[in-house]
Amino acid sequence: MRRLVTGSLASLVFTGTFLVLPVYAQPGPEPEPVAASSDEVPMGSVDAPAADADVQEGLTDPVAGVAETQPVLTVTRTDVDRFSLVGVTWAHDPAVTDTLVQVRVQDETGAWGGWTEVGVETAEVAEPGADVRGGTEPLWTGPSTGVEVELVTRSGAAPTDVQLDLVDPGSSPADSALGTPDIQDTADAAMDMPDVYSRAQWGADERIRTWNPTFAPTLKAATIHHTAGSNAYTAGQVAGIIRSIYEYHAVKLGWGDIGYHVIVDKYGRMWEGRYGGLSSTVVGAHSGGFNTSTFGVSMLGNYDVVDTTPAMIQSVSAIIAWKFALYGVHPAGTTTLTSSGGGTSRFAAGRQVTLPTVFAHREVGSTACPGRYGFARMGEIRAGVSDRMRGVSDGIAERYAADQGLRTTLGAPVGSPRIEDGVRWQQYASGRMYWSPSTGVHALWGDILARYLALGGPRVLGAPTSDHLPTPSGTGYYATFQVGSIYWTLGVGPRWVKGWVLDRYGALNREAGLLGYPTSEELPAAGGVYQQFQGGVVYSSASTGAHEVHGWVLDKWTAMGREKGILGFPTSDEVRTGNGAYGSFQRGGVFASSAGAFEMHGWIWDRWVAAGAGSAAVGFPTSDERRAPDGRGAFNTFSNGVVYSSAATGAHEVVGAVAQKWLALGGPGSFLGYPVAAPKALTGKGTVSRFQHGWVYASPGTGAHPVHGWIGALWQSMGYERSALGYPTSGEQRAPDGVGVFQTFTGGVVYSSPRGGARAVQGPIEDKWTRLGGLSSWIGPPVTNQLTMPDGRGRASVFASGAAIYWSPGTGAFEVHGWIRDLYSSLNAEQSFLGYPTSDETPVAGTPAVVATFQGGRIYSSPRTGAREVHGLILGRYLQEGGPTSALGLPTSNEYGVRDGRRSDFQHGSITFNSRTGALTVTTR
Structure with a gap:
């Protein structure tokens, strides 16, 4: 992280046009540039997070369409300097179109706020070749000391060089001591310019402005925006907010300057934005594809969540009226603009679009700007502009006289103007013109007027609120009203769309979107309303809002009874996935793919959504919900598994090879029962699903196998697949003894019987046991788990035959059994002078005896002599004499002490060691 200082010091804030603030007798502080500073926190990318960043699974505050396992780039910082504005930027990439960013901040008391979803900046820089970055809209937070950010894309596209930008606007005495607006524009306008505070007064540091102004030939229209930041600002914070936006637009996004021409705060005060002069045609960066010949006015705040203020709307109208008066733009007319295209424009480059001279950003861009409350004021803004530019009493006549094309369309006036429900109108031979103080003058004709x-x-x-206009798609016509819009196309006729249905229709790109033109008007539904369109339906209710349903999803939902069926009203629009599409409803969903359309509901639907819906590992549904064979649960089949649900277990998915194995065993009717947890990824590309009575584990090298019962309990206590046993390589099988069962693992075998429980044999000891014949051999099943010897290095397992297999790093694994093991154990086994065995029991040639060798000696055993040990110097001399085949024969005693030494007896003699002289004496008889 590096701290950047991009200006000098001090700014000036002021009294607004419509806000009454205190008046001071003494002069206020002089305005001068203010140093905005910022912290840049590198975040990297999901594939390569920066040092301070991390990658987690899913969003902390879940959002529809983002799987709980989807990689999310995140960073948390509480060691930063105080800041008041947050933005996140990334390397410009046309493929990154669906970035979702959530932010929460810590205030100066240390308290954390809630998560806020920050929209992506949809304006575009006007200067060709500029080194710009993608990014979010600037989020004004107020003074803050900590921040947490999470970034993800629904499509999986991966932004790179992601950076968290924390901006502090700086401060000056002028921020709380407002002066008089100082812009004195001398342009020849028909009306006085309203008061506007200059760039100098809000403290713009011109040294960070790198954009060179360009100018359009003339002005044709005004575009209305909102900044989409916080609405909880005070009058004294506004200058700082604008400085922060300027820093973010100019430096962080690389635009070189602030994008808007004028910013209007909620107090009605107007602030100069873009450099180049308010009376000029300087090109802004506020409306992708339509920056040229337009005047961008932005309302400070988020007017999708709260309503505008009267003072704000009056000021927006006032500055546009002054600007239109300079360039002779008719406030109630239309104009034709040519789109320059771009990723945020609704219209391709070169497309000519007819628009009102005062239009909202959302009418040309893929955005909700200026918010639903701001957009609802468009008629009032247009009327306010008209009121200021002329007397309202003759608005209809003035419009008619000024527009030759309109006169040709409407024909001659018929009768005199009339007033109906507060709206003034004039009949013409082929149409009408309407006027009201809040909407201005608009013309209607044809089928739209008739409807x-x-x-x-x-x-x-x-x-x-608009004229009779061609639709952007060029396939029909429409007109907007204070309550709704009427659309017309050939073969359908005029249809009225209103309320939440209209809002949803607009968000889906109206007639140019998937729905096409309306084919009905609003109809009643059980608990709401709906409307039919060429490409689908839109359903709306108070509890769900308005959402579209179309295609195979609609067909399936219709077959189920639509809103009266088990699913209820839609709660989302259709969501596309890599394999199909799905729609969400109050109590479930429908997924459609080439395999058909299938419903899910209740717990199974909830689980599928929680698992990632269209990106879930279980895949997409291939059946409707069915009753389970046991009558206690339900299930859906999916392209890569199943989801089962029961009252006792809830709903859980089982996927891939694990699902295939579980179903082959009998599914919920098997000894495993129902799944009780979601699949879990393991090391080595393995996976496990847990069931009521066991598990099914799978890995690429072992396949899928169940583990349960006593064997499962032992394996669990040892650490599952992380233990020395590793993954299962078989299911449970009957043992050759007909009593127990056994199961193989990558690192061993577990045997279980009612009498002895479950015992594991593993590693080199298991290898040795297997070579000896394992469960089918004389050695029998294990009766202990593998034991760790006191030296911490050796291991041993004991078996049903009484035999034991010992292992150490220096000796390997060897078995000891019968009389030899009895003696070995009585001597304290590997802790004795004998140490670990170095051979299995082997026959002694020419005798009825057997022998086992050890690190420190040997044990010989025969029916006549029993088991006897020989070790040390005596063993050495015994072997020199010829061992068991010598005249001495087999040992008949263990080594024991005598006067001045040690002795071992044999069948035909003895060997004595004199510890005083070191002599070894062999005596035969």
């Missing part, structure tokens, strides 16, 4: 009148005209729909 408007048939529906009740101004009494029901209010006044028109």
Whole structure:
């Protein structure tokens, strides 16, 4: 992280046009540039997170369409300097189109706020070749000391060079002592310029402005925006907010300057934005594809969540009216603009679009800007502009006289103007013109006018808020009203769309989107309303909002009874996935793919969504929900597994090879029962699902196998697949003894019987046991788990035959059994002078005896002599004499003490060691 200082010091804030603030007798502080500073926190990318960043599974505050296992890039910092604005930027990449960023901050008291989803910046820089970055909208947080950020894309596209930007706007005495707006524009306008505070007054540091102004030939329209930041600002914070936006736009996004021409705060105060002069046609960076010949006015705050203020709307109208008066733009007319295209424009480059001269950003861009409350004020803004540019009493006549094309369309006036429900209108030979103080003057004709009148005209729909206009797709016509819009296309006719259904229709790109034109008007539904379109339906209710349903999902939902069926109302639009698409409903969902359309509901639906829905490992559904064979649960089959649900266990998915094995065993009717947990990924590309009575483990090298019962309990106590046993390589099998069962693992075998429980044989001891014949041999099944010897290095296992297999790093694994093991154990086994065995028991040639060798000696055993040990110097001399085949024969005693030494007896003699002289004496008889 590095701290950047991008200016000098001090700024000035002021009294607004509509806000009454205190007046001071003494002069206020002089304005001067203020140093905005910022912290840059590198985050890297999901594939290569920066040192301070991390990658987690899923969002902390879940969002629809983001799987709980999806990689999320995150960073938390509480060691930063105080900041008031947050933004996240990344390397410009046209493929990164669906970035989702969540932010929460820690205030100066140390308290953390809630998570806020920050929209992606949809404006575009106007200067060709500029080194720009993708990024979020700037989020004003107020003074903060800590921040946590999470970034993900629904599509899986991976932004690179991600950076968290924390901006502090700096401060100056002028921020709390407002002066008089000082812009004195001398342009020849028909009206006085309203008060606007200059760049100098809000403390713009021109040294960070790298954009060179360019100018359009003329002005044709105004575009209305909102900044989408916090609405909880005070009057004294506004200058700092604008400095922060300027720093973020100019430096962090690489635009070189602030994008808007004018910013209007909630107090009605106006602030100069883009450098180049308010009276000029300087090109801004505020509306992708439509920056040229437009005047960008942005309302400070987020007007998708709260309503605008009257003072703000009055000021927006005032500055546009002054600007239009300079360039002769008709406030109630239309204009034709040519799109320059771009990733955020609704219109391709070169497309000519007819628009109102005052239009909202959302009418040309893929955005909700200026928010639903801001957009609802568009008619009021247009009317306010008209009111300021002329007397309202003759607005209809003035429009008619000024527009030759309109006169040709409408024909001659018929009769005199009339007023109906507060709306003034004039009949013409082929149409009408309507006017109201809040909407301005608009013309209607043809089928749209006829439908408007048939529906009740101004009494029901209010006044028109637009003319009769061609749709952007060029396939029909529409007009907007205070209550709804009427759309017309050939073969369908005019249809009224309103309320939440209209909001959803607009968000889906209206007639140019998947729904096409409306084919009905709003109809009643059980608990809501719906409307039919060429490409689907939109359903709306108070509890769910409005959402579209179309295609195979609609067909399936219809077959199930639509909103009256088990699924209820839709709660989302259709979501596309790599294998199909799904729609969410109140109590479930429908997924459609080439395999067909299938419903899910209840716990199974909830589990599929929690597992990632379209990106879930279990895949997409291939059946409707069915009853389980035992009658206690339910299930859906999926392209890569199943999801089973029961009252006792809830709903859980079983996927891939694990699902195949479990179903082959009998599914919930098998000894394993129902799944009780989601699949878990393991080391070595393994996976496990847990069931009521066991597990099924799978890995690429072992396949899928169940583990349960006593064997499962022992394996669990040893550490599952992380233990020395590793993954199972078989299921449980009957043992050759007909009493117990056994199961093989990559690192050993576990045997279980009712009498002895479960015992594991593993590693080199298991290898030795297997070579001896394992369960099918004389040695029998294990009666102990592998034992660790006191020296910490050796291991041993004991078996049903009484035999034991010992292992140490220096000796390997060897078995000891019968009389030899009895003697070995009585001597304290490997802790004795004998140490670990170095051979199995082997016959002694020419005798009825057997022998086992050890690190420190030997044990000989025969029916006549029993088991006897020989070791040390006596063993050495015994072997020199010829051992058991010598005249001495087999040992008949263990080594024992005598006067001045040690002795071992043999069948035909003895060997004595004199510890005083070191002599070895062999005596035969």
